[in-house]
Amino acid sequence: MTAIERRAFVQGAGLGALAFTIGGAEVMLTPRQARAERVPLRTLTAQEGAALDAIGETLVPGARDAGISNFVDQQISIAPEDALLQARILNVHPPFANFYRGALGAVDGASMKAKDRTFAALSPEEQHDLVGRMRVNKLDGWQGPPAPLVFAVLRSDAVDVVYATMEGYAALGIPYMPHIEPTRKW
Amino acid sequence: VANEKVDLVVVGSGASGSVYAYALAKAGRKVVVLDNGPDRPLGDLISSDIWGRRLKPAGGAILLGGKNPFAYANQGAYAVGGAALHYFAQFPRYLPTDFKMKSEHNRGHDWPISYEDLAPFYDRVAADVGVSGDAKAEEKWRPPGKAYPMPPMKTFPAGEVWLKGAEATGIHLVPMANGMNSQAFKGRAACLYDGWCHVGCPIGALANPLVTYLGEARKAGVEVRGLSNVTRVLTNQAGTRAVGVEYYDANKERQVQEASVVVLAAWSAQNPRILLNSATGKHPNGLANSNKLVGKFMMTHHIAGTWALFDKDITPHMGTVGAQFMSYDRYAKTSYPSAFGSSFITAGTSHKTNDYSLARADLFGRELAVFMKRAARGLTHLTIFGEELPNIENRVELVSEKDEYGMPMARLTHSFDADAVALWNANFDQGVKIGRATDAKEVWPGKGPIMPTSHLHGGAIMGTDSSSSVTNSYGQTHEVPNLWMAGPCIFPTEGASNPTYTIFATALRGAEHLAEHWESVAL
Numbered sequence: 001m002t003a004i005e006r007r008a009f010v011q012g013a014g015l016g017a018l019a020f021t022i023g024g025a026e027v028m029l030t031p032r033q034a035r036a037e038r039v040p041l042r043t044l045t046a047q048e049g050a051a052l053d054a055i056g057e058t059l060v061p062g063a064r065d066a067g068i069s070n071f072v073d074q075q076i077s078i079a080p081e082d083a084l085l086q087a088r089i090l091n092v093h094p095p096f097a098n099f100y101r102g103a104l105g106a107v108d109g110a111s112m113k114a115k116d117r118t119f120a121a122l123s124p125e126e127q128h129d130l131v132g133r134m135r136v137n138k139l140d141g142w143q144g145p146p147a148p149l150v151f152a153v154l155r156s157d158a159v160d161v162v163y164a165t166m167e168g169y170a171a172l173g174i175p176y177m178p179h180i181e182p183t184r185k186w
Numbered sequence: 187v188a189n190e191k192v193d194l195v196v197v198g199s200g201a202s203g204s205v206y207a208y209a210l211a212k213a214g215r216k217v218v219v220l221d222n223g224p225d226r227p228l229g230d231l232i233s234s235d236i237w238g239r240r241l242k243p244a245g246g247a248i249l250l251g252g253k254n255p256f257a258y259a260n261q262g263a264y265a266v267g268g269a270a271l272h273y274f275a276q277f278p279r280y281l282p283t284d285f286k287m288k289s290e291h292n293r294g295h296d297w298p299i300s301y302e303d304l305a306p307f308y309d310r311v312a313a314d315v316g317v318s319g320d321a322k323a324e325e326k327w328r329p330p331g332k333a334y335p336m337p338p339m340k341t342f343p344a345g346e347v348w349l350k351g352a353e354a355t356g357i358h359l360v361p362m363a364n365g366m367n368s369q370a371f372k373g374r375a376a377c378l379y380d381g382w383c384h385v386g387c388p389i390g391a392l393a394n395p396l397v398t399y400l401g402e403a404r405k406a407g408v409e410v411r412g413l414s415n416v417t418r419v420l421t422n423q424a425g426t427r428a429v430g431v432e433y434y435d436a437n438k439e440r441q442v443q444e445a446s447v448v449v450l451a452a453w454s455a456q457n458p459r460i461l462l463n464s465a466t467g468k469h470p471n472g473l474a475n476s477n478k479l480v481g482k483f484m485m486t487h488h489i490a491g492t493w494a495l496f497d498k499d500i501t502p503h504m505g506t507v508g509a510q511f512m513s514y515d516r517y518a519k520t521s522y523p524s525a526f527g528s529s530f531i532t533a534g535t536s537h538k539t540n541d542y543s544l545a546r547a548d549l550f551g552r553e554l555a556v557f558m559k560r561a562a563r564g565l566t567h568l569t570i571f572g573e574e575l576p577n578i579e580n581r582v583e584l585v586s587e588k589d590e591y592g593m594p595m596a597r598l599t600h601s602f603d604a605d606a607v608a609l610w611n612a613n614f615d616q617g618v619k620i621g622r623a624t625d626a627k628e629v630w631p632g633k634g635p636i637m638p639t640s641h642l643h644g645g646a647i648m649g650t651d652s653s654s655s656v657t658n659s660y661g662q663t664h665e666v667p668n669l670w671m672a673g674p675c676i677f678p679t680e681g682a683s684n685p686t687y688t689i690f691a692t693a694l695r696g697a698e699h700l701a702e703h704w705e706s707v708a709l
Contacts, residue, residue, distance in 0.1 A: 016237065059550045080244040081264060084236045091259050094245040128551055135548065148635075155543070155550060163539040163558060164235050172539065172562040174503050177380040178233035179388045
């Protein structure tokens, strides 16, 4: 068997399909597809989802359309041992929903204190400034998980949906070269 | 539920547990292996940094403390095959000096064995699992031994670019010894150099337990039960013998597996947790712990990484996650005037997009997007692992919180001392010096507010004296002769090089000793 045969070259796939619920039925979609289909969030509130979209886009351009809020929402709605989040590698203790709720609430809280608006309502320049101060733990009124940890976890989620997918590799001009392609559910 | 009694129950199916299962099954013993993770087929090893996270623990029952908490989840495992399912398969040996820390430097501990005692087992493991490398080239630093069964792995520009800088700064790089196939080996495929080793190699080119010792053990009739959480080692009324283990199965039902001999091979933090939770009236401090050394002398490596960015395409994504080159030129414990301890240099691992983003963890927004494009063509890394001396304050102990099975969780407390910090800083200076002597456009130390940790050792150290160690040199506990410990938990010092080859070798030595002396151990 040749090397080329043992590789599973595929075209245009994404993160891999995850199980989303639409109208009570389970469907397999990529996070980008879930966003395009307006799949409702299961665990995050609409405000939390909006905050996550805005923070994700600030951290990694393209994260919003790549479906960061659908990705995180789906992942914190399943058993922790099945989750694909970088949070597990960074020793965040499950349930992961607690961390994300605390983190997103802290971001909006800091935004309200500084600008009297939620993070999603800030201008891109204001969002960039606030995230920069979150990274170095210089935000007044921060109440939640450590700000640098929130920065690291949310940045990683945004990197995941934009760059760690097969589409992301293609955008950077890198051949993905999977042995086993990430297009199916484990 | 009580199960049929077996000869041997092994707790953990990684590098050490798989060896015990293999060796004892080969000797005709009936063996059961219990692992807390799921038993995944090779086809589940998806080539993705995102999906690969499922091979690691999610939360778990080990809480982290100290000034420098250990990166437990990143290094641990949640799968049959253990951490050796997602390891980098770098196979450097320890050097003779690692076994004589106390004798040569009056610090730390001596091992109860020498390099010469272990050398034959390094050679045996290489022949069993397949190692690619250049043994002759390594003999600059170690005694001669057998050639590896395969020539070195291929090299790629992301590794080769370091050669110039190393040579200019007096560092001799040789091919890394890798537990990977540079050519087809024992019916297993040759490596494709696609750089997905760290999320599990589904083609069998990397020597993970599923395709080596555990695979052979299964062929010999060993039963492997995944999703089996062991909570206690059970002992007889007199407290003189282990009689089996208590565990909770995939349905979270309590089970008892009786056995003539028990081997704990569940890694350095979980092994002490089980021993401490096995306390009885006869063993009030926990099993094998009358000297209160169970869970003590936890050690890890610190990592000083140097990034280099070239303005040409060096194919960072190609190759193996195991490095292409290595050097022991800073391995002597007194290599630096300002620091003490061994350092092990590796260069040229393959990187994927998540790695690029971590190379500049401070960037976000448009700046990150620009950097990612440059990194995709020109990023590479040099890693220097540094040794930490054994410190009794670095420890595992039970806490009051309990897991879903009612078993107390444990806290792993870890802090680096001044020696380790000094060595870490010296290694950054060394790495940047090498990087600046390459043709790189930019060179920077990967130094953040956290001292990165890698590999875990200690917790049930071996020695000759039962008052100052938990096991003998084979892993047999001093206090309960049919209870054995396996893996890096028995290492009394840690050296600086990747430990898994030495884990395999010490486990093979212990397992064959157990097989040869079965009648006297099992009674």
